[in-house]
Amino acid sequence: xxxxxxxxxxxxxxxxxxxxxxxxxxxxxxxxxxxxxxxxxxxxxxxxxxxxxxxxxxxxxxxxxxxxxxxxxxxxxxxxxxxxxxxxxxxxxxxxxxxxxxxxxxxxxxxxxxxxxxxxxxxxxxxxxxxxxxxxxxxxxxxxxxxxxxxxxxxxxxxxxxxxxxxxxxxxxxxxxxxxxxxxxxxxxxxxxxxxxxxxxxxxxxxxxxxxxxxxxxxxxxxxxxxxxxxxxxxxxxxxxxxxxxxxxxxxxxxxxxxxxxxxxxxxxxxxxxxxxxxxxxxxxxxxxxxxxxxxxxxxxxxxxxxxxxxxxxxxxxxxxxxxxxxxxxxxxxxxxxxxxxxxxxxxxxxxxxxxxxxxxxxxxxxxxxxxxxxxxxxxxxxxxxxxxxxxxxxxxxxxxxxxxxxxxxxxxxxxxxxxxxxxxxxxxxxxxxxxxxxxxxxxxxxxxxxxxxxxxxxxxxxxxxxxxxxxxxxxxxxxxxxxxxxxxxxxxxxxxxxxxxxxxxxxxxxxxxxxxxxxxxxxxxxxxxxxxxxxxxxxxxxxxxxxxxxxxxxxxxxxxxxxxxxxxxxxxxxxxxxxxxxxxxxx
Numbered sequence: 001x002x003x004x005x006x007x008x009x010x011x012x013x014x015x016x017x018x019x020x021x022x023x024x025x026x027x028x029x030x031x032x033x034x035x036x037x038x039x040x041x042x043x044x045x046x047x048x049x050x051x052x053x054x055x056x057x058x059x060x061x062x063x064x065x066x067x068x069x070x071x072x073x074x075x076x077x078x079x080x081x082x083x084x085x086x087x088x089x090x091x092x093x094x095x096x097x098x099x100x101x102x103x104x105x106x107x108x109x110x111x112x113x114x115x116x117x118x119x120x121x122x123x124x125x126x127x128x129x130x131x132x133x134x135x136x137x138x139x140x141x142x143x144x145x146x147x148x149x150x151x152x153x154x155x156x157x158x159x160x161x162x163x164x165x166x167x168x169x170x171x172x173x174x175x176x177x178x179x180x181x182x183x184x185x186x187x188x189x190x191x192x193x194x195x196x197x198x199x200x201x202x203x204x205x206x207x208x209x210x211x212x213x214x215x216x217x218x219x220x221x222x223x224x225x226x227x228x229x230x231x232x233x234x235x236x237x238x239x240x241x242x243x244x245x246x247x248x249x250x251x252x253x254x255x256x257x258x259x260x261x262x263x264x265x266x267x268x269x270x271x272x273x274x275x276x277x278x279x280x281x282x283x284x285x286x287x288x289x290x291x292x293x294x295x296x297x298x299x300x301x302x303x304x305x306x307x308x309x310x311x312x313x314x315x316x317x318x319x320x321x322x323x324x325x326x327x328x329x330x331x332x333x334x335x336x337x338x339x340x341x342x343x344x345x346x347x348x349x350x351x352x353x354x355x356x357x358x359x360x361x362x363x364x365x366x367x368x369x370x371x372x373x374x375x376x377x378x379x380x381x382x383x384x385x386x387x388x389x390x391x392x393x394x395x396x397x398x399x400x401x402x403x404x405x406x407x408x409x410x411x412x413x414x415x416x417x418x419x420x421x422x423x424x425x426x427x428x429x430x431x432x433x434x435x436x437x438x439x440x441x442x443x444x445x446x447x448x449x450x451x452x453x454x455x456x457x458x459x460x461x462x463x464x465x466x467x468x469x470x471x472x473x474x475x476x477x478x479x480x481x482x483x484x485x486x487x488x489x490x491x492x493x494x495x496x497x498x499x500x501x502x503x504x505x506x507x508x509x510x511x512x513x514x515x516x517x518x519x520x521x522x523x524x525x526x527x528x529x530x531x532x533x534x535x536x537x538x539x540x541x542x543x544x545x546x547x548x549x550x551x552x553x554x555x556x557x558x559x560x561x562x563x564x565x566x567x568x569x570x571x572x573x574x575x576x577x578x579x580x581x582x583x584x585x586x587x588x
Contacts, residue, residue: 045169050083050105052176053128053147056169057081057103066106073213074244076102076154085109086246088216094411094424096212096242097268097319098277099138101159103166104152104244108143108179112150114249116141117305120150122181128170135160137302138239146172148179156239156279199311199348201231201262203402203431207386208232209414209423210264210407212243220256222417231262231428237302238268238295238317240279250307264378264405264426265308266352268317269295270334274327275319283326285333292316292337300345311432314342315350315378315405320357328361335362336372340519350376352407355393363394367497369520369585370578376430378405386427397496401475402431443467443479445515446533446549450541454505457483465506468514469494500587511541513587520581524574527553535576538584539564 045056048063057063058079064072066084073092074082076099085106106112120141121133130142140153140163151170153163201208210233215223223229234248235241257263270281270291281288299314308314316338318331339349351374353359359379365371377399379390388404390396409425443463453462458481466479469490476490488504495502498513506514516538521531528551536549539560547560558574565572568588570579 048081048083048105049173051107051147051149052173053105053144053149053151054171054173055081055103055105055166057166074102074104074246075212075242076100076244077242081105082244085112086244088247089219089419089421090213090246092212092243092422094211094422097240097271097317098242099154099156099159099240099279101156101163102154102244103163104154105149106152108145108148108150108181110182113182114251115152115246116143116150116181120181126172128172129168131168133167137237137298138241140164140167142167143181144170144172145180146178147176150181152244154244158278198257198309199313199432200257200308201264201313201428201430204231204262205402205429206230206427208262208264208405208426208428209421210234210266210426211421211423214245214248214252215419215421216247217252217255219417219419219421220259220261222419223421224259224261226416227414230260231264231426232256233264233266233424233426235268235317236265236306236308236314237299238266240268240271240277242268248306250305253306253308262428263308263312264428265299265303265306265312265314266317267295267299267302267314269298271319272321272327272358273330274324275321277319281330281334283330285329288330288334289337292334292339293341294337295334296338296341296345296349300342300347303347310346311348313348313350313376313430315352315376316374317352318358320354320380323357323361328365331358331361332365332371335374339372339374348375350374350378350405352378352405353380355379355381355390359390360393363390363398366395366398367499367586369517369582372519376403376405378407378426380407380410380424382408382410384409386425388427388429397493400493402429404429446537448540448546449544450508450511450515452505452507453483455483455485455488462487465491465511465514468517472514472517498585498587508541508544509587512538512584515541516581516584520578520585522575522577523553524576525553525555525558532557535561535584542584542588543567 044059046059048055048057062080064080064082066082066086070087071091073090074086075096077096079100080102082104119134119136120143121130122143123130128144133140133142138155142151144151153167155163207229208231209229214234270279271277273280273283281291303314335351342349351362359377385408388406406427407424408427413420413422444460445464451461453465462483463479463481466476466487469476472494474490474494477486491506492502492504495510500509516534518534523531532553533549533551536547536557539547542564548556561576562572562574565580568583
C-alpha cells in the first residue's frame with residue numbers, strides 16, 4: 001500500500017492478465033489420488049481433481065496443493081487453483097493489490113462452512129455445477145456436497161466469465177464422497193452477525209498494523225499480549241483484493257473487537273484511470289462517481305455481514321498514481337460517490353492512498369464543494385515516524401479532528417508470541433467525532449433571519465450552528481445552545497476549510513456555507529424536497545432577507561435565486577446548478 005510498490009504491482013497484474021491470455025508460466029503439478037493436475041495435449045486446459053471434483057483450468061494456471069504447503073498465501077494477483085484446507089496462519093506479504101482470477105477447492109468442514117453465505121449455491125444431487133450461482137463481493141461460491149467440497153472462485157468484472165467457464169466444466173469422479181453442508185441455522189456467520197464493540201476503528205490514538213490476510217485467532221491473541229499494536233487493518237471487500245480471507249468471518253470480527261482490538265476496514269476496488277492496473281475507474285467524472293457509489297454499496301453489505309456496525313469508517317484503497325488534472329477529477333468524483341453512499345448507510349468514509357498522490361490531490365480540493373470530502377484519510381508515507389504529521393502533503397488544519405491514519409513503514413516482518421506476520425505499520429489518531437450528516441433532530445434550522453453568533457452567544461441559533469458544524473465534520477461539543485470554546489474552534493476550522501476568514505464568528509457568509517452544505521442536485525421552479533429547503537435557508541442568510549422556507553421552489557424562491565445570482569456575478573437564470581451551489585457552499 002505504498003507508491004514505491006506501485007511499479008512492480010502494476011507489472012505483476014499486467015503479467016497475470018497475459019497469463020490469462022495464454023502467455024505461459026508453469027503450473028505446480030499435484031500428484032496423487034486426492035489432488036491431481038493433468039494436461040491433455042493441445043487443449044490449452046489442464047484437468048484438476050480434488051476429492052472427486054474435477055475442473056478444467058487453463059494450462060498456465062498454477063495449481064497449489066495446500067496439503068503439502070498449508071501455509072501458502074492464497075493470493076489472486078496471478079491465476080491459481082488452491083486445493084485443500086488452508087492453514088489458519090498463512091505466509092502473505094503485507095498487501096497484495098490486484099486480482100486476476102483464482103479458485104479455492106476445500107473440503108466441507110465446520111471451519112469452511114463458516115464462510116458460506118446466503119449467496120452460496122448448492123449443487124443438485126449427482127451434479128457438480130450450479131449454473132445460476134450468483135457473484136457476491138466478487139466471488140462465486142458453490143457447495144458441491146456430492147464431492148464434499150466448497151468451491152470459491154474469485155474474479156474481477158473482466159474475469160467473471162472466465163471463472164464461470166471453469167466452474168461450468170466441473171464433474172464428479174468415481175472417488176467422490178458426499179458431505180453435506182451444515183444447515184444455515186447451525187452456522188452463526190450466515191445468520192445474524194455477532195455484535196461488535198461498536199463503530200470501528202472508533203476512538204483510538206496509537207499503533208496499529210495492516211496485513212493482507214486476517215491473522216488467525218491464535219496469532220491475534222499472541223500479538224495482543226506481546227506487541228505494541230492494538231489496531232488491525234482488514235480487507236473486507238473490493239474486486240481488486242489480492243489475498244483470500246480464510247479467517248475473516250463475523251465470529252472473527254466479534255472475537256477481535258471483544259478482545260479490545262480496533263479494526264480498520266479496507267475496500268480495494270477500482271484504481272485511478274492513469275495507472276496500468278487492470279481494474280480502473282472511468283476517466284469520466286460522472287461515471288467514476290457512479291462507480292464509487294457501487295463500490296460503497298458492496299462495502300456496506302460486506303461490513304454489515306461481518307458485524308461491523310454503522311458509525312464505522314470504511315477506507316477505499318486507491319494506490320499511488322501519477323496525477324493529472326483529469327485523473328484527479330476522476331479519483332475525487334469516485335470518492336464523492338463512495339462517501340455519499342456510505343453516509344446514506346450511516347457509515348464514515350475513509351480514503352487510503354500515497355501521501356504524494358491521492359492524499360495530496362484530496363487535500364488540494366479540500367474546500368471544493370464540487371466534491372464530497374471523505375471523513376478520514378489513511379496515508380502511506382514510509383518515513384518511519386509513528387505520528388499523524390502530513391508534512392507538506394496536507395495542511396495541518398485539514399482532517400484535524402481525529403481523522404488520520406499514517407502508514408509509516410511497510411513490508412516488515414515482526415514476530416510476537418511465536419507468530420510471525422508481514423505487516424505495514426500504522427499510527428492512528430481517529431475518533432467518532434466526524435459522523436455522517438445527522439438529521440439534527442431536536443434543533444430548529446429554519447429562521448426568518450440568521451443573526452451573527454459568536455463566543456458567549458446563546459439560544460436556538462447557536463444550537464443550529466452547532467448541529468450544522470457537527471454535520472460538516474467539525475466537533476463543537478454537545479449542541480447545547482451555548483457558544484463556548486469548542487464551538488469557536490469548530491467554527492474556525494470550518495471557515496478555514498471553506499477559505500473564509502477563520503475568526504470563529506458565524507456571520508452571513510459562514511451561515512450560508514453551513515446551511516447550503518450537502519448534495520447539489522439541479523433545482524428550479526417546481527422542484528421540491530430537502531435540497532430546496534437547504535437552498536431557501538442559505539438564501540435567507542446570504543441575502544439578509546426572509547425567503548419562505550417550505551421546501552417548494554416557487555416564484556418567491558426563483559426571484560431570490562435570480563437576485564443572488566445577479567449580486568454574485570453568476571449567470572442569472574433562476575436555476576440552481578453546480579455554479580450556484582458552489583457559490584453558496586463557499587459562503588459567497
